[in-house]
Structure formats: C-alpha cells, structure tokens
Amino acid sequence: MGDISVFRILGSGPQAAARQAAALFTLAGALAVLEILNEPGNRHRLLIVAGCDFGTALLGLLVRWRRSSPALLGVLGFAVLGFSTWSFGGVATGTGPFLVLLYAWAALHFPRWILAAYVPPAAASYVTPLVLTHQPPVVVGSAFILMPVALAVAFLIEGHARHLREDRERLERIEQWRAAMIGTLAHDVRAPLTTIQMALEELRDQVPEPSVWMLDSALRQTARMTRLAEDLLDLHRIDSVGHLKLDRQVVAARPLVEEALSYVRSAPVTADVDDDLTIWVDPARFEQIIVNLVGNAVKYGRPPIVVRITEGRLEVRDHGPGIPDALRSSLFSQFAAGGPEGVGLGLWIVRQLAEAHGGRAVAEARSPGVAMVITFATP
Template identity: 65%
Template sequence: MLFALAGLLAVLGTLNEPDRVRRLLLVAVCDALVALVAFLVPWRRARPDAPALIGLAGFGVLGMATWSFGGVAAGTGPFLVLLYAWAALHFRRWILLAYTVPATLAYVIPLIVTGQPPLVLSSAAILMPIALAVALLIEAQARHLRDDRERLARIEQWRAAMINTLAHDVRSPLGGVQMVLDELREDATGIQAVMLDGASRQTARIHRLADALLDVQRIDSSGHLKLDRQVHPALGLVRDALTYLRPDELIEVDVDPASTIWADKQRFEQILLNLVGNALRYGAPPVVISISRDGDVDRLEVRDHGAGIPEALRGSLFGQFAVGGPDGVGLGLWIVRQLAVAHGGTATAEHRDPGVAMVVTFPVHA
C-alpha cells in the first residue's frame, strides 16, 4: 500500500511537472511493480526476513523519484522514514542498521547527480540519523510487544493444560466413588438411603463441574460448542435438572406441562443449575423457574427475591472471572452466556422488584 500510494503521487506529480512526465511515469510504474511483487509473493513460505528485500527495491525507487523531481527531496524524506518504520515493525535490529548504507546512497546520489549545493547534501546528516532513531524506537516497542504476546501464549498453553489435566484427573476417581455409592445404595434404607442419594447427586454434580472446566477450554480454544439439540418437554428438563439439588430447597417451578423447548439436554441443565445455584447463593427465596414462549424464542427465567444486582456489577455480570467470591470463581454466568450463544440465544439479567431475573432465550425449533 505504501508503494501504491507513492506511485499514485508520482502520477499526480505529472500535473505540476509537465516537463518531467516521462520520468514521473517511470517512477509510478516502478512503484506499482514493487507494490505488485510485495502483494503477490507468498512471503509466509519464505524466511521471516525475506520481505526486507522489498526495502532495498524501495530505496532504489525513492532515489529515482528524487532524480525525477530534479533533486527535490521534499517527498523522498517522508517516504524514507515511513519505509524505515515499516521495516522496524517487522524485522530485527540488524536489518535496520544494514539499511543505513542503501538508504543514504538512495538519498544522496540523486542530489549529487542533479547538482544540488552542499547545504542540501548536508540534509542527509540530519534525515538519516532521525530515520534510524525512529526505526530503532519502533523496533524496540514492537519487540517488547512480541515478547509479551509470546509470554501470554505460553501462559495460555499452561492454563489450558492445567484445566484439561484437572478435569480429567477429577473425573477418573469419581467413577470409582460412584460405583461404591451405587453398591451401598442397593442395601440401604431410611436415612442412609437418603444420604447416599444425596452423595450420588453431589458426585454427579462434581462430574459435571469437571465437564464445565472442559467446556471453558473448548469455548476459549474454538469459540463454539457442538450441541445435541432435540425437542424436549420443558417441565421434564427442569425436573431432571433439579434432581441434582437438595429436595428441600425453596424452589418453585412454573412451567406448562405441555410446553416444549429445543435444546441440548446436558447444556440446558448446566445453564439451569448455574442460574439456580447463583439465585440460592446470592439472592433470597423463593426461587421461581419459569419457561414461556415469546415469538420465535423460548424464555427460561430464574428469578430470586433478594436485593438484586449492584449497579457496579451489571456491566460485567456475564464476563469471565467477573463476579467471583468466596463461594465461586466467577465462571458460572460466563458459561451460561456462552452456552446460550451456542444455542443461538442470549443471556441477560432483568430487574425485578424485589430481586432479579436471569433470562436465557432458546430459538424455537422450525
């Protein structure tokens, strides 16, 4: 783009320099050729420093432009600095230092050929150090940014590995625990049976939390989740999800037995359990679960009757690690929003008096 612009300016220069039309058109053609080569060559397959060769061609064209304008370097100087700035963003410091000789020759030789006075020639002693200094400053900042990006990439790799390892290591022993609980439950009665049922539900919940950690990794790495969406009875989905909670929780269900919802059953349960868990933890009972159809979407609403959401948290409520605390790490609502988006819906918080309603929408099956 830089050389295409230079070529365009050379063409426009013919309007003010009718005596140098042929020279300026030659410069424009050379600029266009350099731009075309820079655009068409598959640089990704070459060595990282290979595009620096464009700079050498560029210095030659800039020298030709100075000669074409009769030794007037008013346009050459800025483009030379821009060329240095481009090189500083992409190449190592030694290339910038190596550019000093061809850049100086490209600037000085046309001035000598056109017979410019010593005062004009001495401008190179000012321009070239300035161009090099600007380039070195830009190169230093670009290098720091690249180092930071590489460091963050390494941290992200470690984080992903830790999440995957933790999730898999948690799920493996849970299988053995679940088998023991199932064996004990066969002969248990009374309060023991109730306690074992609760332990089984919590074991299953830990298993689901491990799956949620893997979901976080999948969402971060690929940006989407694969869903197994089917049309389910809405009331059945809600009741199945609530079996993972204690039966004495103050939860009310307001769902039409005839209504249906198009969703991935496992992901729907994750959404509902996250919302209900937050309502019980941070709100006040009763927690009311309702599903209603609004046009072409089904609205899952989980409302509590607490103090509502502080104003300072509303903007970041569904962000990652945004609302963590002693009882959580702030991933629940972020996962809810990601799962809602994966379904093609939304997740929002709506004010109620009293309390707040967390609303997740699901598109209606066509």
C-alpha cells in the same frame, strides 16, 4: 510461491511483513500513476517509478520470506526513492514522508539493529540524488534532521511493538497452560467418579430403606459431577475446533427446571414455569446453565430467587444488592474476577452454552437485584 492475497496484510511474521510492504509499494505505485494527471510531461519518469514500486510489491508477494529477510524490501524501497528523487531533478517532496513510513513499517517487524543498519542506505537514497542534481546545501542538510527523526520514530514503534509481542506470547503460554489444565482435569476426574458411582449403586441395594434417599442424593451429585467433567471436555473442544455439538430435543421445561434445582438446596428457589411449556434445548447442557445461574444467585444475591422460562428465554432473578453497571458487561467473560462483586468460570460456561443454543447471555438490572437472562433459539 508465497501467499499472494493482498487482503491479508495484518499479522506478524515474515510473510505478514512482506504483505504489508507490498501494500505500501502498491500504494506508492498507484500514486505515481495518478500523478501523471498533474504532470503529463513527466509521464515516462512516473511510469518508471510506478513500475519499480509495483515490481517491488510483486516481489514481496511472490517470495517465500524467512525470519528477517523481508527487511531487504526496505532497502529496495530506499533505492526506488532515490531514483525517484533523481529522475525529478532533486525534488524530494514525497521522499521524506515515504522514508519515514518505511522506517515505521520496519519497526513493527524487525529488531533495532536492522533499523540502525537502515541508516546508510536510507541516508544515501535521500542525499545522493540531491547532490547529483546540485541542490543547495540547506536542502542537502535537511537529511541531518530527517534521519534522526525517522530513526527516533522507528525506535519508539519498535519498543512498543516488542512489548506487545512479549505480552501476546505470555498470554499464549497462559492459554496453553489453561487448556492443558482443563483437559487433564476433565479426564482425570471421570475415572474416579465412575468408581464412586458403581460403589454407591452397589450400596443402594444393601442399605435399609430409610437411608436410600441419602444414597440417591449422592448418586445424583456424582452424576452431576460426571456431566460437569464431560462439559469441561466439550468446552476444551470449543477452544480447539470453535464449536460445541448439542443434542437438542423438545423437552418439558418444568421437569427440567425441577431436576436442575434438586442440585441446589442451600436457598429457596421458585420455578415460574408453565406446566405445558416445552423448549428445544440440549437437556444436560441447559440444566447446567440453570444450575450455574442459580448457584451464582444463591452465592451473590438474596432470596427470593425465581427461575422463569418463556418461549426462547430463561431468566434467573434474585433480590440482592444488584451489580454495578460497569461490571455487568464483563460478568460473562472468561476468568472474570471473583469475590463479592465478581464471578469465575461459571458464567463464562453459561455464555458458551447460550451461544451454542443460538442465543446470548446478559445481566439485566432489576430493582432490587439482577436478572441473568439467557435467550435460546426455538424450532
């Protein structure tokens, strides 16, 4: 038994193709039933046509289709169209449009050779009932217009669909490479960092007091790099399972900001945070948000740089040239363009961490400069 959910009609692959065909035939059957209201005298014929449509739709839902086998549903569809035209005495009002629709469906899922192979059954389903019902030559000859048009439309759709599939497959390969790179980098970096940290801790106990601050600074940066490697692993897990687990705590905001700013010493940064303010966050990850935003402001903006925290809101403001409106909406995208007007992975990480905290990340224009604003949930 196949997947019989009629609501899952989008996608690609044989089962998606069968579901879409089932949706088309269900629509055709429903229209045949409604037509009874206009033509009650043809009730029995319309019910037979509707039964054929519904039966084909059910076949599409129930069978476990493989590779290009759902193309057989198109052949059945042509047969139903031919029967419908014959049973109504050669009236082909709905045959032409539905034949083109079947071709469009096939073009989304099957290669060109199948579209070409459809020509004989499609032409037969259109012409045969017209001949059997003794339609004039001009009506029969309409097939010489309909079939080339249907085939041309199908070839255009097939070419575009194939191009989109190739692009998607290429993006999937790039994404697999990126995920493997991040996971490998995070794993491979942690081991040497642990060794470096142990060596620095041993040296700290042996150096003269005036040099201790240098080792303390090196230890802080080593700890910072270790947390970044762990964060990369967490972000890798986001891609795999779709969420990031936080260790949220009620912490004092000002000491957290000052600790984060100790990693950024290349420009003056002011912390505008009340001494008694507490926030409910994951300290390590919220610190990473601050460091990334301040680092971005130092690199692309101009001082003064101000970090301001209020209830449920973090703002990092610089007084630089600002960011163009067209670029602000994409700043927090993954792998946004680098350079003087762009950023790389850092702000995408900020956005992921903001969303994990129940908030969002936006860039707001200021005069002068820009403010990176992070909202986060409060207890």
